[in-house]
Amino acid sequence: LGFEHLFEGCEMRRVVRFKPSRKRAEEIEVAVVGLGKIGVETASLIWRRDGLRLVGLVDTSPALLGRDLAELAGLERPTGVRVVSSIDLLDRTPEVAVLTTTSSFESIHPTLRRLVSMGINVVSSSEEMIYPWLSSPELAEDIDRLCREMGVVAYGTGVNPGFVMDRLPAFLAGACQEIRSVEVIRVVDASTRRRALQAKIGSGLTVEEFEALVASGRIGHVGLVESAAYLADRLGLDVVEIEEELKPVVSDRRVRTEFFDVPPGKVIGIRQTAVGRDGTGEEVVKLRLEMFLDAESPRDEIRIRGVPDLDVEIKGGTPGDQATAAILVNAIPLVMSMEPGLRA
Amino acid sequence: LGFEHLFEGCEMRRVVRFKPSRKRAEEIEVAVVGLGKIGVETASLIWRRDGLRLVGLVDTSPALLGRDLAELAGLERPTGVRVVSSIDLLDRTPEVAVLTTTSSFESIHPTLRRLVSMGINVVSSSEEMIYPWLSSPELAEDIDRLCREMGVVAYGTGVNPGFVMDRLPAFLAGACQEIRSVEVIRVVDASTRRRALQAKIGSGLTVEEFEALVASGRIGHVGLVESAAYLADRLGLDVVEIEEELKPVVSDRRVRTEFFDVPPGKVIGIRQTAVGRDGTGEEVVKLRLEMFLDAESPRDEIRIRGVPDLDVEIKGGTPGDQATAAILVNAIPLVMSMEPGLRA
Numbered sequence: 204l205g206f207e208h209l210f211e212g213c214e215m216r217r218v219v220r221f222k223p224s225r226k227r228a229e230e231i232e233v234a235v236v237g238l239g240k241i242g243v244e245t246a247s248l249i250w251r252r253d254g255l256r257l258v259g260l261v262d263t264s265p266a267l268l269g270r271d272l273a274e275l276a277g278l279e280r281p282t283g284v285r286v287v288s289s290i291d292l293l294d295r296t297p298e299v300a301v302l303t304t305t306s307s308f309e310s311i312h313p314t315l316r317r318l319v320s321m322g323i324n325v326v327s328s329s330e331e332m333i334y335p336w337l338s339s340p341e342l343a344e345d346i347d348r349l350c351r352e353m354g355v356v357a358y359g360t361g362v363n364p365g366f367v368m369d370r371l372p373a374f375l376a377g378a379c380q381e382i383r384s385v386e387v388i389r390v391v392d393a394s395t396r397r398r399a400l401q402a403k404i405g406s407g408l409t410v411e412e413f414e415a416l417v418a419s420g421r422i423g424h425v426g427l428v429e430s431a432a433y434l435a436d437r438l439g440l441d442v443v444e445i446e447e448e449l450k451p452v453v454s455d456r457r458v459r460t461e462f463f464d465v466p467p468g469k470v471i472g473i474r475q476t477a478v479g480r481d482g483t484g485e486e487v488v489k490l491r492l493e494m495f496l497d498a499e500s501p502r503d504e505i506r507i508r509g510v511p512d513l514d515v516e517i518k519g520g521t522p523g524d525q526a527t528a529a530i531l532v533n534a535i536p537l538v539m540s541m542e543p544g545l546r547a
Numbered sequence: 548l549g550f551e552h553l554f555e556g557c558e559m560r561r562v563v564r565f566k567p568s569r570k571r572a573e574e575i576e577v578a579v580v581g582l583g584k585i586g587v588e589t590a591s592l593i594w595r596r597d598g599l600r601l602v603g604l605v606d607t608s609p610a611l612l613g614r615d616l617a618e619l620a621g622l623e624r625p626t627g628v629r630v631v632s633s634i635d636l637l638d639r640t641p642e643v644a645v646l647t648t649t650s651s652f653e654s655i656h657p658t659l660r661r662l663v664s665m666g667i668n669v670v671s672s673s674e675e676m677i678y679p680w681l682s683s684p685e686l687a688e689d690i691d692r693l694c695r696e697m698g699v700v701a702y703g704t705g706v707n708p709g710f711v712m713d714r715l716p717a718f719l720a721g722a723c724q725e726i727r728s729v730e731v732i733r734v735v736d737a738s739t740r741r742r743a744l745q746a747k748i749g750s751g752l753t754v755e756e757f758e759a760l761v762a763s764g765r766i767g768h769v770g771l772v773e774s775a776a777y778l779a780d781r782l783g784l785d786v787v788e789i790e791e792e793l794k795p796v797v798s799d800r801r802v803r804t805e806f807f808d809v810p811p812g813k814v815i816g817i818r819q820t821a822v823g824r825d826g827t828g829e830e831v832v833k834l835r836l837e838m839f840l841d842a843e844s845p846r847d848e849i850r851i852r853g854v855p856d857l858d859v860e861i862k863g864g865t866p867g868d869q870a871t872a873a874i875l876v877n878a879i880p881l882v883m884s885m886e887p888g889l890r891a
Contacts, residue, residue, distance in 0.1 A: 221787060446561070515860070
């Protein structure tokens with residue numbers, strides 16, 4: 204390191220030669236389990252990321268068996284990494300598995316258990332896994348115990364849940380002496396998103412069809428109550444109940460996207476809220492997620508009331524698809540340095 | 548945990564009873580070393596914060612010796628915690644010391660060494676300690692080695708450096724697949740701040756007086772190059788040099804505050820930049836700190852260019868004085884869970 208100080212007129216200037224202090228660690232060996240859209244994007248990012256080595260792809264779908272990542276991700280050259288049907292069939296046991304199968308913690312539990320019992324750290328996009336003690340406290344305890352026994356970490360993350368409405372507000376709250384309430388508003392213009400997301404929010408449905416899907420749990424964003432629970436727990440807010448509401452956004456005019464053409468009076472998206480109240484009924488956690496076609500002013504807003512207040516905006520909002528793969532991959536070195544257990 | 552699902556009209560509502568999953572840890576015993584403004588505010592916050600126990604106050608100033616925290620902080624009732632002149636005189640060895648003496652890593656090194664060798668974890672507001680490998684690589688290595696030997700952590704933090712221009716942008720960058728550049732702009736309206744800060748930025752000086760203070764290193768913000776180095780290192784940006792500039796902001800009209808009355812043509816504050824360039828001369832880290840009287844639009848802005856881009860604004864900016872004490876105190880449980888060493 205060298206320092207050079209120059210003074211010119213009324214300004215001070217110095218130039219510092221820079222060399223990062225610490226060497227990079229060895230490459231971390233990683234497998235991806237579940238090769239839907241997020242799994243494939245995550246695998247591609249691992250493939251090109253320094254410090255990580257993609258050693259396996261796992262998916263139970265017969266259609267994917269034997270396929271090279273290059274085929275799935277549209278890469279120019281074959282990677283030599285091909286899909287196998289089970290983690291047991293990998294040549295090498297990875298140090299970390301990225302598990303991108305389903306939202307429900309209960310449904311990933313058997314796979315998660317298998318991975319952890321093999322001594323593999325797990326990063327998962329399972330929405331409930333951001334705070335699995337809420338939906339499945341016994342299964343969460345089981346995984347936590349097994350992780351400690353095996354000396355590995357299981358960690359749920361993603362853009363939402365995992366970032367915008369939970370970990371980022373919690374990080375920001377680190378600048379506060381006291382916190383009375385946390386409010387997060389995320390508005391996504393679904394017109395700019397892929398077909399699957401436009402469908403997932405009910406685009407083109409009648410209100411009755413929307414209602415039926417809500418009743419069967421097949422519509423809406425998974426993880427909002429988990430984000431609220433995470434915030435309450437992490438920030439020590441005295442939340443005793445969390446109320447979640449899901450409503451359709453109905454269009455008053457025709458709305459067209461690349462994939463949908465919705466007449467007035469039909470559904471163009473969702474407005475979903477989760478509110479955590481303390482014992483006096485005070486709303487101390489307020490999360491509002493709006494995802495609909497042609498939404499104006501897409502953004503993420505975080506409002507912390509306390510000492511001091513903090514008002515933060517991510518202009519245009521955090522782009523969901525790109526950020527999800529990024530957050531999963533950036534979590535890989537992170538879990539290697541965490542204490543063993545199921546971590547929130 | 549109980550779940551209750553209610554359907555009403557076209558909306559879905561459910562109420563989840565909530566109980567945080569994990570018990571609070573035992574109280575952490577903490578001492579504060581250095582009882583300037585930040586030290587006193589930090590000690591007060593520790594005093595009233597659940598989960599922490601203030602077990603000592605240390606300052607070498609004879610004027611403070613024997614004083615109760617209540618006197619120093621204007622609390623209503625005595626705390627029973629009184630200032631002693633040395634860490635060796637405390638009744639109990641704390642688990643964590645908050646070290647709030649000076650900005651320079653070299654000057655805190657002896658105290659830091661003493662604390663670490665007693666097996667005490669250290670959180671410090673020393674500006675250079677956010678990235679001490681830059682100013683004092685040998686001393687940093689020494690402390691890192693000693694920390695590992697003793698199984699404790701030494702960690703520098705604060706609002707800036709420590710949050711706005713380094714750890715927060717790095718946290719946000721966790722949502723990016725690739726990062727080309729990071730820019731942070733912090734504008735502080737110094738008119739709203741305490742006298743010491745208004746003086747520190749040169750309010751009321753002539754340009755010549757300002758220059759002389761710059762030359763002797765007695766003016767300007769300490770830690771900007773450290774923030775740039777931190778970002779470069781943490782985000783793996785190929786920075787080979789960091790250039791820092793400090794210029795006075797000169798008023799074109801009379802500016803009055805509670806403490807200063809500055810005629811036109813004199814200094815009302817600073818504009819300080821640190822730019823990290825890669826081998827090709829590309830500016831990959833750009834930090835700009837403006838602190839002057841009557842600054843318009845105070846704010847913190849973070850602009851990440853990569854995949855995806857992120858544009859974040861903290862409206863009005865992070866309030867410095869309140870946030871600094873908060874960040875120091877919130878770091879206390881954090882360091883207890885970190886791996887031993889000097890951590891950045």
